[in-house]
Amino acid sequence: MGILxxxxxxxxxxxxxxxxxxxxAEYPKDMREKPQRFHGRHVLxxxxxxxxxxxxxxxxxxxxxxxxxxxxxxxxxxEAPVSPGERFGxxxxxNMLRCIFCALxxxxxxxxxxxxxxxxxxxxxxxxxxxxxKRELLVEPDGTPNHMFPDDSLADVxxxxxxxxxxxxVAPGGRVAYEGLTPWSExxxxxxxxxxxxxxxxxxxxxxxxxxxxxxxxxxRSVAEGAGGSEEPTGEEATIVSPDGERSDGPERSGGEDAVxxxxx
Amino acid sequence: xxxxxxxIIAVRVILxxxxxxxxxxxxxxxxxxxxxxxxxxxxxxxxxxxGILQTVADGLKLFFKEQVTPRKVEFIMYAAAPVIALVPAxxxxxxxxxxxxxxxxxxxxxxxxxxxxxxLNVGVLFFLAMSSxxxxxxxxxxxxxxxxxxxLGGVRGTAQAISYExxxxxxxxxxxxxxxxxxxxxxxxxxxxxxERQRGTWDEVVALPGGLAWFENVLGLIPRWNIxxxxxxxxxxxxxxxxxxxxxxxxxVEAEQELVGGFHTEYSGFRFAMFFxxxxxxxxxxxxxxxxxxxxxxxxxxxxxxxxxxxxxxxPLFWFLxxxxxxxxxxxxxxxxxPRLRYDQLMTLGWKRLIPxxxxxxxxxxxxxxxxxxxxxxx
Numbered sequence: 225m226g227i228l229x230x231x232x233x234x235x236x237x238x239x240x241x242x243x244x245x246x247x248x249a250e251y252p253k254d255m256r257e258k259p260q261r262f263h264g265r266h267v268l269x270x271x272x273x274x275x276x277x278x279x280x281x282x283x284x285x286x287x288x289x290x291x292x293x294x295x296x297x298x299x300x301x302x303e304a305p306v307s308p309g310e311r312f313g314x315x316x317x318x319n320m321l322r323c324i325f326c327a328l329x330x331x332x333x334x335x336x337x338x339x340x341x342x343x344x345x346x347x348x349x350x351x352x353x354x355x356x357x358k359r360e361l362l363v364e365p366d367g368t369p370n371h372m373f374p375d376d377s378l379a380d381v382x383x384x385x386x387x388x389x390x391x392x393x394v395a396p397g398g399r400v401a402y403e404g405l406t407p408w409s410e411x412x413x414x415x416x417x418x419x420x421x422x423x424x425x426x427x428x429x430x431x432x433x434x435x436x437x438x439x440x441x442x443x444x445r446s447v448a449e450g451a452g453g454s455e456e457p458t459g460e461e462a463t464i465v466s467p468d469g470e471r472s473d474g475p476e477r478s479g480g481e482d483a484v485x486x487x488x489x
Numbered sequence: 490x491x492x493x494x495x496x497i498i499a500v501r502v503i504l505x506x507x508x509x510x511x512x513x514x515x516x517x518x519x520x521x522x523x524x525x526x527x528x529x530x531x532x533x534x535x536x537x538x539x540g541i542l543q544t545v546a547d548g549l550k551l552f553f554k555e556q557v558t559p560r561k562v563e564f565i566m567y568a569a570a571p572v573i574a575l576v577p578a579x580x581x582x583x584x585x586x587x588x589x590x591x592x593x594x595x596x597x598x599x600x601x602x603x604x605x606x607x608x609l610n611v612g613v614l615f616f617l618a619m620s621s622x623x624x625x626x627x628x629x630x631x632x633x634x635x636x637x638x639x640x641l642g643g644v645r646g647t648a649q650a651i652s653y654e655x656x657x658x659x660x661x662x663x664x665x666x667x668x669x670x671x672x673x674x675x676x677x678x679x680x681x682x683x684x685e686r687q688r689g690t691w692d693e694v695v696a697l698p699g700g701l702a703w704f705e706n707v708l709g710l711i712p713r714w715n716i717x718x719x720x721x722x723x724x725x726x727x728x729x730x731x732x733x734x735x736x737x738x739x740x741x742v743e744a745e746q747e748l749v750g751g752f753h754t755e756y757s758g759f760r761f762a763m764f765f766x767x768x769x770x771x772x773x774x775x776x777x778x779x780x781x782x783x784x785x786x787x788x789x790x791x792x793x794x795x796x797x798x799x800x801x802x803x804x805p806l807f808w809f810l811x812x813x814x815x816x817x818x819x820x821x822x823x824x825x826x827x828p829r830l831r832y833d834q835l836m837t838l839g840w841k842r843l844i845p846x847x848x849x850x851x852x853x854x855x856x857x858x859x860x861x862x863x864x865x866x867x868x
Contacts, residue, residue, distance in 0.1 A: 231827070238527040238826040248531045 252378060258342045260389040260420060263325040265343040266318055267361055267369050267384060269336065270412040274365035276306050277337030277409070278313035284329035284338055292322035293329060313337075316361060320346055320354045331394040336408055339391040341369070343383035348372070367413015387417055493596040505606050509582050513769040514544040520821045527825040548762060556758035561635030570633060571756065571763035574626030577619040578770035584612045585777045586681045588787045588806035604787075604806060605681060612680035613665060616778060617658055620733055623771065624650040627735075627742060627752050630764070634755040642751030645832065646742035649732055652839035653739075657729035659847035660722040663854040664715055664782050670858050671713075684786030689713045714785040721850045723783045725843055727819075730775040732839070734768065737824040741832055776816035777809075784812045 249256040258264075269277045280297020298314035306312040329338050338361075348354050353372065363369045369384035393401075395408035401423040410416045518533065518541055525532025533540030558564070583606030590603035609615050624647055631643015664683075669676030671686050691708035716723055732739040743751030753764045780786060789808030791801045830838065 234826045235822060238822065241529055242523075242526040244529050246531055247529045250531065 260423070261393065262340075262342050262344075262388050263327050263390065264341045264383065264388065265320075265346055266323075266329070266338055266340055266356070267363055267387075268313070268316060268338055268358065269387075270363055270365060270367065271308070272410050272412050272415065274412060275308050276312055276362065277335045277411075278316065279307050279309035279335055279337070280311040280313040281334065283332040283334065287328040287332035289326060289328060290322045290324050292319040292324075293317070294319075309335075313358070316358045318356045318361065320356055321351060327388075327390050327394075330391050336391055336395055336411075339387045341384045342386040342388060343380060345376075345378045345380065345383075346372075363412060365412060367411065385414070387411075387414070389420065389423070392417060392419060393423070491596060491598075493598070493600065497600060497602060501606070505579070505583055509579060509770045509773070510766070512773050513766055514548075515541075516769050516773060516817065517544040517547075517765075519817070520824075523818065523821045524825050527822070551762040551765075552759055554758040556760055557755075559635065559755050562755065563633040563635065566629045566633035567755075568760070570626050570630035571760045571767070573629060574623060574767035575763045575770075577623040577626075578767040578774065581616055581619045581774045582770060583607050584609055584615055584680055585774065586684055586781060586786055587809055589802065591802045608679060608681045611678045613661055613678040613683075616680075616774075617654070617661070620650075620657075620771075621654060623767070626764075626767070630756070631752040634752075636755050638748045638750075639752050639754045642742050642748045642754070645748075646735060646752055649735070649739065649741065649835060649839070652836060653729040653732040653843070656725055656839065656843035656847045657733060659844065659851050660725040660729065661782065663722045663847070663851045664719050664726075666851070666854055666858055667715060667719055670861050680781050680786075684781055684788065687712070687714050687785040688788045691717070712785055712788060714783060714788070716783040719783065719854075721846070722854075723779070725847050725850070726782065727779060728838075728843060730779060731820065731823065732835075734771045734775055736772065736820060738827040738829050739835060740829060741835060772817065772820060773813070776813045776820065779816050780809060780812040784816075 271277060278295075280295060282295045282297065285291075285293040285295045294315065294317040295313055296315040297311040300306055300310060300312050325340070327340055330340055346354070356372065360370050360372045367385075369381060371379045371381055371384060373379055374381070389402065392406075392408055395402070402419050406416050406419055408417065521543070522532040522540070533543035536542040536546045558567070586605040586608070588604035590601055590605070592599050592601050594600070627646035627650070628643045631639040631641070631646070634640070665676060665678060668683055668686050677683060677686070689712075691711050691713050692705040693713065711717065735742045742748075743753065745751075748754070753761055756764060787805035787809035789805060791804045793801050796804070
């Protein structure tokens with residue numbers, strides 16, 4: 225009786241699952257590990273010296289397929305410049321109700337000013353609160369990101385600190401498998417965000433790179449935790465290479481007060 | 490009748506209402522937990538330890554909810570249907586023997602306390618009658634709602650229940666017929682009596698010819714439950730029982746994907762809770778009936794020699810609950826595993842497979858029983 229056999233087979237499958245692994249993550253008690261390139265809420269970054277990375281170019285607004293970004297640039301005041309460029313983002317608003325979290329703005333940004341984080345808890349009780357302005361998006365000069373409702377039980381500033389890997393994959397001069405070299409600029413609070421090995425399954429970690437381009441691969445632990453939260457990058461051996469091949473050592477770049485990061489591309 | 494007699498009656502009445510409710514609480518919780526386990530989830534775990542109070546919370550919520558009454562309902566029928574669903578479920582519950590009765594002395598008199606609501610001498614018939622009455626609830630709810638999906642669900646439910654009741658009845662007849670040969674008193678329809686007749690081991694009833702005497706030692710180890718000689722009847726009974734209670738894979742009555750909620754689509758609040766309660770009480774009743782008819786009811790080792798009297802009295806209750814829990818687990822297990830039948834498959838299984846199978850089995854049982862009772866026709 226083939227059919228009885230099939231019935232028994234089905235019953236065996238379900239019975240076996242009783243001892244099987246549970247797939248439920250008990251949110252909010254347990255947070256599931258997010259992928260490296262998770263597209264969460266945006267933040268606007270600063271350079272380590274406190275300068276805003278945004279130069280008010282509006283490329284993000286142009287790239288946005290949902291038209292949810294509004295940028296108005298303004299000329300930098302000469303005596304107290306906000307950004308290292310000519311202009312800076314005077315108004316920067318993202319309507320989170322329209323945003324589709326595609327990260328095209330991150331790709332478009334020439335200065336890596338806008339990045340996405342791992343934060344996804346963005347519920348609001350009215351529609352106006354869903355329009356994020358510079359007050360919420362821009363990180364503090366020390367790199368602390370702002371949260372719209374910091375007292376909310378679900379507010380997780382740590383998640384805001386975790387930049388997703390997307391920015392590093394699409395950084396100017398970057399590559400999809402961004403491991404091995406760090407062509408992206410430093411940020412306030414975190415310094416140079418490390419590259420993670422294992423992004424390119426076809427390639428052994430940092431094998432085909434010339435010696436001067438390799439850095440210490442990030443430890444597996446920091447891979448698991450994302451871009452390392454508040455921990456400092458392993459910057460001693462890190463070599464930063466700009467697209468034209470010019471070398472400069474990472475720690476020196478962030479050293480001086482007057483160090484103005486070069487505009488890339 | 491003195492005070493203590495009335496007190497015992499009061500306790501029994503309270504138990505008759507409390508036990509089904511508590512059983513349903515555990516049953517719903519158990520079903521959700523087992524279902525969750527079998528689908529790699531966690532299941533309810535917020536209310537109380539391991540979520541055991543989840544059903545209580547759900548029940549309270551339903552109790553305080555508004556009872557929405559759609560404008561087009563036939564109100565009297567609409568309001569009566571949940572009651573018609575619930576009353577037969579509780580009535581059936583009353584005739585199930587839970588354990589061996591015991592006597593105790595209080596107020597200067599020896600009194601009896603039976604672990605059964607009512608030991609009817611037509612218990613089996615009563616059970617079948619009540620499960621037939623419950624069908625009215627489904628069709629009345631479906632029709633009086635004045636809405637198309639409940640009507641479809643109600644019609645389906647009625648057709649299904651009628652089809653499978655025949656097979657179930659025939660399976661039970663075979664059991665009753667068989668039971669009539671295992672005692673000198675002849676046939677019985679009392680559930681308590683049916684359980685009593687399943688006590689002991691097989692060597693007490695089976696007389697083997699000389700050469701096979703050694704086999705009686707083996708038979709002496711096997712409990713005298715009806716499951717062994719009536720296995721086919723058991724299979725038919727279980728399939729019909731699942732269909733009667735409208736459970737997966739026969740839950741076409743409330744097929745969510747096609748009929749919203751089936752016959753109880755238009756019900757809310759406490760009226761819905763009554764349907765829910767009735768469904769799970771029926772599930773318990775069917776499992777208990779399967780245990781009573783095929784697994785020897787509360788029969789089981791009581792260890793009289795080693796245990797004090799209290800445990801000897803309570804152990805049968807434990808065995809009964811354990812067996813019922815196992816059958817209920819199978820119920821839930823099947824629900825978590827098998828997909829729903831199509832409607833024509835349901836009818837084919839009922840009319841073209843189960844009823845002929847039950848009839849053939851009944852005839853076969855009759856022949857065997859007749860030969861046992863009256864000897865070979867040529868002898």
